Amino acid sequence: MGEPSKVIISLGGILDVTGEVIAMWILLAVITVICLAVKLKLREKPGRFQNMIETGVEYLDNFFEGLLGEKSRQYFTFLGSLFIFIIFANYSGLIPGVGMTDYVKAPTASLSVTAGLGVLTFIFLQGAGLKCGIKHYFTRFVKPIFIMLPLLVLDEIIKPASLALRLFGNVFGEEMVTHQLYEIFPIGVPVVMMVLSLLFCALQAMVYTMLVSIYLDEATETE
Numbered sequence: 001m002g003e004p005s006k007v008i009i010s011l012g013g014i015l016d017v018t019g020e021v022i023a024m025w026i027l028l029a030v031i032t033v034i035c036l037a038v039k040l041k042l043r044e045k046p047g048r049f050q051n052m053i054e055t056g057v058e059y060l061d062n063f064f065e066g067l068l069g070e071k072s073r074q075y076f077t078f079l080g081s082l083f084i085f086i087i088f089a090n091y092s093g094l095i096p097g098v099g100m101t102d103y104v105k106a107p108t109a110s111l112s113v114t115a116g117l118g119v120l121t122f123i124f125l126q127g128a129g130l131k132c133g134i135k136h137y138f139t140r141f142v143k144p145i146f147i148m149l150p151l152l153v154l155d156e157i158i159k160p161a162s163l164a165l166r167l168f169g170n171v172f173g174e175e176m177v178t179h180q181l182y183e184i185f186p187i188g189v190p191v192v193m194m195v196l197s198l199l200f201c202a203l204q205a206m207v208y209t210m211l212v213s214i215y216l217d218e219a220t221e222t223e
Contacts, residue, residue, distance in 0.1 A: 102117045
């Protein structure tokens with residue numbers, strides 16, 4: 001449970017390509033094609049496709065601005081990319097056949113992938129804190145009193161770990177429940193679960209990036 005799928009391609013034991021990696025490659029290729037298509041077809045008077053993309057970007061911009069205020073624009077690239085990858089990865093699990101074979105797996109249903117996102121989030125938060133100044137970065141670990149240092153350092157490590165476990169547990173659990181219901185009630189109930197999953201997948205991406213934004217606000221908060 002939660003283990004990576006079997007190795008599909010092995011390059012001398014140096015690089016092992018699993019179902020999750022294949023799914024990530026496909027997702028990144030799709031996202032890249034969409035971005036290039038939007039960039040090449042930008043018009044002053046947007047068409048339906050451009051208008052849909054701009055509406056999504058505007059929603060994300062307002063969402064992060066509500067959490068971070070004016071400084072949201074400074075970190076929008078990372079936060080927006082994180083949200084887009086997670087929601088695409090979550091929705092990939094709804095594609096027929098994904099997760100039912102060892103060759104293609106929904107990335108966020110694997111602990112190794114969500115752990116990777118957690119590591120990236122940890123590096124991002126530390127980098128954002130350091131950009132506010134070395135003194136600010138280290139001072140926040142000894143407030144309100146110096147004895148809090150070990151606990152605050154531990155808390156800084158636990159934050160991305162909890163994000164990774166939460167995302168993995170929710171997505172993997174949802175997939176397992178849907179799969180089990182399909183075996184028990186092959187007609188009707190799984191369809192209802194898949195409809196609910198459309199909302200659930202978006203909610204998980206929103207919760208993850210919302211928590212990252214809150215941690216980011218704490219890391220960059222100045223007097």
